[in-house]
Amino acid sequence: xxxxxxxxxxxxxxxxxxxxxxxxxxxxxSLDVDVEDTRKAVIMQVLDRIASGAxxxxxxxxxxxxxxxxGYPVLHATPRVLAPGRTITYSSDAGELLRSDGPRQFLEVxxxxxxxxxxxxxxxFPDTWEWDVDEIASESRIAAAEMLFDPIxxxxxxxxRRLQFQIEQSGIAHTLLRNIExxxxxDEPRFFKILAILLSQQFYVTRECGxxxxxxxxxxxxxxxxxxxxxxxxIHHDRLILKSIRELTDQPEAEFAFTPEIRLEIxxxxxxxxxxxxxxxxxxxxxxxxxxxxxxxxxxxxxxSSKPSAHIGVEAHFQINKRGNHTAIPETFVKKxxxxxxxxxxxxxxxxxxxxxxxxxxxxxxxxxL
Ligand SMILES: [Fe+2]
Numbered sequence: 001x002x003x004x005x006x007x008x009x010x011x012x013x014x015x016x017x018x019x020x021x022x023x024x025x026x027x028x029x030s031l032d033v034d035v036e037d038t039r040k041a042v043i044m045q046v047l048d049r050i051a052s053g054a055x056x057x058x059x060x061x062x063x064x065x066x067x068x069x070x071g072y073p074v075l076h077a078t079p080r081v082l083a084p085g086r087t088i089t090y091s092s093d094a095g096e097l098l099r100s101d102g103p104r105q106f107l108e109v110x111x112x113x114x115x116x117x118x119x120x121x122x123x124x125f126p127d128t129w130e131w132d133v134d135e136i137a138s139e140s141r142i143a144a145a146e147m148l149f150d151p152i153x154x155x156x157x158x159x160x161r162r163l164q165f166q167i168e169q170s171g172i173a174h175t176l177l178r179n180i181e182x183x184x185x186x187d188e189p190r191f192f193k194i195l196a197i198l199l200s201q202q203f204y205v206t207r208e209c210g211x212x213x214x215x216x217x218x219x220x221x222x223x224x225x226x227x228x229x230x231x232x233x234x235i236h237h238d239r240l241i242l243k244s245i246r247e248l249t250d251q252p253e254a255e256f257a258f259t260p261e262i263r264l265e266i267x268x269x270x271x272x273x274x275x276x277x278x279x280x281x282x283x284x285x286x287x288x289x290x291x292x293x294x295x296x297x298x299x300x301x302x303x304x305s306s307k308p309s310a311h312i313g314v315e316a317h318f319q320i321n322k323r324g325n326h327t328a329i330p331e332t333f334v335k336k337x338x339x340x341x342x343x344x345x346x347x348x349x350x351x352x353x354x355x356x357x358x359x360x361x362x363x364x365x366x367x368x369x370l
Contacts, residue, residue: 216273243313
């Protein structure tokens, strides 16, 4: 494939002029960018052309403008053109996933934990898959070759759906934060207990990180160098989370309560690590968050408690992710992939759909402890 990527804004993305420059916003992100006075007229023209539905892909100025935002989840990468010559394709297989009628059925197949009853723990999941895989495929189909798909386009198409899903579910996460904040004022000992449970979930993810990345390095050779570099960045992050937990409880690690959501989420990632480089990339992005506020929202609440130093570990971890823009790291994985098959697009989409449900479900389950 030729390397140059052209972008179009997600349908949820809006660019607008501000006093000092421009604002780009979507339901999950709002970003202000200052524009130098000498550039303002040109940029305003570009905004007008985008708003009037101009042909975005062939307009060099618009592409230059959009490329500035390529590091943020506000754009779809249109399928690239194939370079002439023989084309290598990447094809993954995941029978257990594709044979499942929905996320719950897939989890039934995957579940290694005798103490988790999937039907019971995930009764709030739909019976069938809900994302339109054909639509995701059509947004990533390489025009000249009907049955080849651009992995970067599939990645950005999947990203749009998972961000939309997260934003629709964000009410629960906000309720959780509000309730624990209220609990802090009402019953601080109980607040510390709940916070320890909440942080334990993050601890589980960081502790199990290696058991996901190890198999990925082994089974996904096309992206193993990139995953190795990423693994170096992630090492020992569980210690940071544990540092915070230890301020709140001296409960031994073996007694930490990990939710079915977080345990199955890790199992899905391990499965992806063995089956699909594209899907694995989409899942790493989910695990790394979406957009990063100035500081960790949970850390902020801890800071206001009578054990303010409990915020130090989680905040340090949060800042590592924010500084390194970790949610975008998997883009370096996807860029290494050749065109992919339609089945690979489907596998990646299904993996993302089940993972984002588990991810969003976590807040719901922790809320039940309150
Ligand atoms: Fe990270």
